[in-house]
Amino acid sequence: RKEVEQDPGPFNVPEGATVAFNCTYSNSASQSFFWYRQDCRKEPKLLMSVYSSGNEDGRFTAQLNRASQYISLLIRDSKLSDSATYLCAVILLDTGRRALTFGSGTRLQVQP
Amino acid sequence: GAGVSQTPSNKVTEKGKYVELRCDPISGHTALYWYRQSLGQGPEFLIYFQGTGAADDSGLPNDRFFAVRPEGSVSTLKIQRTERGDSAVYLCASSALAGGSPGELFFGEGSRLTVL
Numbered sequence: 001r002k003e004v005e006q007d008p009g010p011f012n013v014p015e016g017a018t019v020a021f022n023c024t025y026s027n028s029a030s031q032s033f034f035w036y037r038q039d040c041r042k043e044p045k046l047l048m049s050v051y052s053s054g055n056e057d058g059r060f061t062a063q064l065n066r067a068s069q070y071i072s073l074l075i076r077d078s079k080l081s082d083s084a085t086y087l088c089a090v091i092l093l094d095t096g097r098r099a100l101t102f103g104s105g106t107r108l109q110v111q112p
Numbered sequence: 113g114a115g116v117s118q119t120p121s122n123k124v125t126e127k128g129k130y131v132e133l134r135c136d137p138i139s140g141h142t143a144l145y146w147y148r149q150s151l152g153q154g155p156e157f158l159i160y161f162q163g164t165g166a167a168d169d170s171g172l173p174n175d176r177f178f179a180v181r182p183e184g185s186v187s188t189l190k191i192q193r194t195e196r197g198d199s200a201v202y203l204c205a206s207s208a209l210a211g212g213s214p215g216e217l218f219f220g221e222g223s224r225l226t227v228l
Contacts, residue, residue: 043222046217099160
């Protein structure tokens with residue numbers, strides 16, 4: 001099992017739709033969770049951090065479910081400009097690795 | 113500019129050659145990371161520097177890969193005896209937070225390495 005797993009997609013949704021992605025992680029002691037966005041042939045950029053209590057930034061909502069070991073990203077009222085790959089990133093404490101471990105990404109395509 | 117700068121942006125080399133990839137982080141960022149990314153995959157961790165020292169090099173795939181950051185700023189990733197499987201985009205990132213959680217990573221645009 002991969003340490004951080006994501007459904008690769010693609011998720012094809014119409015403009016205005018609500019779409020949600022999940023990301024599962026392997027270690028229950030993990031901390032520091034993030035969602036990054038990566039446009040085609042560009043570098044990843046931080047979209048939002050994920051806090052234990054959940055957090056919202058405009059149309060984007062991130063949540064953490066420690067019991068089931070996953071984080072989620074909800075995008076409401078999808079825009080064409082939301083089309084990108086969404087990467088989750090986690091600090092995996094059991095590995096001793098002091099850097100983010102990324103999932104393979106979920107591709108979103110918003111269609112007119 | 114004020115972002116992370118990586119050179120070269122593209123490098124084509126032959127199998128068995130030596131390659132150096134350079135990263136100039138955001139000024140004042142103490143933490144520097146190297147990742148590599150293959151098509152359809154997420155960034156794969158290689159090495160993390162805190163200041164001049166490699167705090168975690170557990171992601172380096174083998175002893176052909178080596179990285180330095182002698183003055184705590186610019187870093188160079190060195191790959192010896194390149195193999196076709198080394199072909200990927202090599203991403204450098206820096207962060208302002210010391211130790212612990214990396215917080216927000218600022219990535220460079222990457223160096224695309226192609227080994228023929």
